[in-house]
Amino acid sequence: MVAGSLQDLDRAVVVGQRSFGKGLVQNIRPLSYNTQLKVTTAKYYTPSGRCIQAINYAERREDGSVVRIPDSLKNEFKTRNGRSVYDGGGIEPDVKVEMENSILIINALNRDGLIFEFATDYVRKNPNAPELEHLS
Numbered sequence: 001m002v003a004g005s006l007q008d009l010d011r012a013v014v015v016g017q018r019s020f021g022k023g024l025v026q027n028i029r030p031l032s033y034n035t036q037l038k039v040t041t042a043k044y045y046t047p048s049g050r051c052i053q054a055i056n057y058a059e060r061r062e063d064g065s066v067v068r069i070p071d072s073l074k075n076e077f078k079t080r081n082g083r084s085v086y087d088g089g090g091i092e093p094d095v096k097v098e099m100e101n102s103i104l105i106i107n108a109l110n111r112d113g114l115i116f117e118f119a120t121d122y123v124r125k126n127p128n129a130p131e132l133e134h135l136s
Contacts (some may be wrong), residue, residue, distance in 0.1 A: 004046035021054025021090030051089035
């Protein structure tokens with residue numbers, strides 16, 4: 001969101017790779033039988049009005065897998081100085097930089113949701129884990 005805001009307001013040059021495209025706000029609601037429900041409650045928007053969410057969870061393939069928003073459905077927005085930027089797929093950098101192999105592994109884990117699944121599973125199994133600001 002910070003990179004998208006700086007880009008929209010023409011306050012910085014964004015360098016690197018396209019961001020992951022996580023643009024949803026989610027809250028967890030406790031349910032009976034020690035279960036929980038994750039509910040999407042809002043979306044993040046940059047100052048130009050674009051949503052960076054890359055996956056359309058409302059539409060799924062026959063096998064239940066999710067669909068990335070196709071380029072044909074992405075909308076054009078303008079930065080403060082009139083440059084074109086697009087929604088629906090993370091933040092595209094102004095200057096692209098190739099990734100190292102170790103970063104490719106991290107991106108693959110992220111893309112497949114494995115890091116998120118690990119974090120969710122860890123929190124579920126360790127409800128009394130210390131907050132990060134208490135660790136030294």
